[in-house]
Amino acid sequence: MIELKEQKDINISDIIDSVKSDYCGAVDIFIGTVRDNLVGKKVTKLFFEAYTPMAISELSKIADTVKERYKADKVSIVHAVGDCLVGETAVVIAVSTPHRKASFEGCQYAIDTLKDTVPIWKREYFEDGSHWVFSHP
Template sequence: MIALQETKEINTASIIDSVKSDYCGAIDVFIGTVRDNLVGKKVTKLFFEAYETMAVSELQKIADTVKEKFKADKVSIVHAVGDCEVGEIAVVIAVSTPHRKASFEACEYAIDTLKETVPIWKREYFEDGSHWVFSHP
């Protein structure tokens, strides 16, 4: 399952179900959630904007690479779009592999690559303003 969804629509249990595989003994799941602070500043919410068609195709590329590189059977990645309140889910990555080590490594590879290649932008809101994350050096 590769998808962009409103955070309230993201169903972690069904994403985990989507990678179950009879020949895999491991499922690893990474869940990114909205934390309430940035270097001591209180974050009130996030807003995610995506170049949706390209974001889906870049997520699919990550899933394809994970299958090849880590011998994963199934890979699901669901990223939030729109508003995300503190504690809500920004991203879920689930990977099934025959043995556990590969599934841990695959999740780490997937989230690290997502941050580099998937056209999604995060705006952080504070009590006194907001900014697009990483925009300026």
């Protein structure tokens, strides 16, 4: 399952179910949630924008690499688009592997690589304004 969807449509248990496999003894899951602060400033919400077809293609490449490199059976990645309020889920990654170590490592590789290669942009909203993340040096 590789999807971009509105926050309200993200169902974590469906994503976990989507990677379960009789052949695997481990499912590792990473859930990225919206934190209420950034260097002492109060965050009110995040807004995510994506270049959707390319984001899906880059997410699929990550999933393929996790399957190949960490011998994962199934990999699901679901990322939110649009508004995400404090405490809500921004991204979910689930990886099933025969043994536990590879599932942790594959999941970590997936979230780290997502941040570097997937065309999704985050705007942070504060009580006194907003900005696109990482825009300035």
